[in-house]
Amino acid sequence: MGKGKPPSFQFYVNDYLGSKIMGCCSASRGIWICFLCHMWSSEQRGILVGTLKELQSLGHCTKKELLTLLDENMRLNFAIVESHIDDENHSSPAIYTITSRRMVRDEIKRQKWAEEKRKQREKEQEEG
Template identity: 30%
Template sequence: MSDRPAFQFYPKDWRNNAKLRRCSPAARGVWVDLLCLLHDSDEYGVLRWPLKEIAQAAGASMAHVRELVDKGVLKGAERRGEDYIHTPRHAGKAGEPVALVSAGDGPCWYSSRFVKDEWLRQRRGAGTRFDSENQPPSRSPNLSQSGPPNEPPNRRVGEPQGDGPSIASSSATSGSSEANASAAGAAAAKTPAELTKAELWAAGKSLLREAGMPEAQCGSFIGKLAGDYKAYPDLLLEAVRTAVVEQPADPVSFIVATCQRLAGKRQPTSTRAAERKQTMAALGGEFVMGESHATGDVIDA
């Protein structure tokens, strides 16, 4: 059974999904119960049970469950169904096809969106775990500041770049590398709850890069949120920590929504709507992700 207490739900995609809109209101209600079963399954998003047992577990009639199958919402077959093959896309280019569900000979029913999001979550999670080859910055964070640790400014066009490091700086770099290598084992064993502030910023930016955000925009995205919520110094840090734990399919929307939710608990009711509108207006359309949730296939693709 899945140890995650919840799954992401996108109301816009629920309303706009053409396959789901073709189902009766009763069948759409049954689909919510089936999503809960798929979420709790040991094989996330997949149930290898006969359709009759699925209907019994959901407390639904076979007619309504069969309606979801006929409309293409619940995918699979009772015997010898087709494997689910996903072709990832990034920057308008198709990647190598990946088999996410092997149907086998027995019954196999699944939500393709749940299966795809789980694959993305695991893939991106691997890029944010610290090990001997993936280490956070070695400098100590300034815990008194509300935003991310200070980063050296980028050189502007026309400024001198220098001829490379001096002998003294090369020696210092070598010593720092040896110190990082000796600390690799300790950092690799840390959970998100134990990570330092600098380590969390590094993990959060890595999560954004894995989702398709350009390197230069990762820092400005975090910095913009830090400025918006400067009245709550620990709020953004908590939002990033939650994203690192949950590994959401859309980390940008997840972090923004988490910041808004946490800020809403700490603000007077009269100021919540105004700040939510201001934040989304500033961030909307500024970042273009590798995959969008506006395709209408969140529930069944």
């Protein structure tokens, strides 16, 4: 784990229980929790990128379960899901980007807070 990378994330139970994900089947909720854990550890916090096969591996699920999660998201909109194909011939598998709005928003706040603290320490050292 890199320097400055928090080892854990806040989990707001009431927010989770009141969120749109609760309208999904239990398998989708389990996959989503796995995705949140991987999103926390990813280079771009709050964002997962991969093929269906790669996402199946991250979510510890079958292709059918993953497709169910994606279908439920289309209905409930609990995440941002985008897909694209990298080549012109469409011979490569689609690449999916799945984003947790909440985690991205919280990460932006965390970075701003850390920057403010850094500036405050620098100012104190200059004055001190």
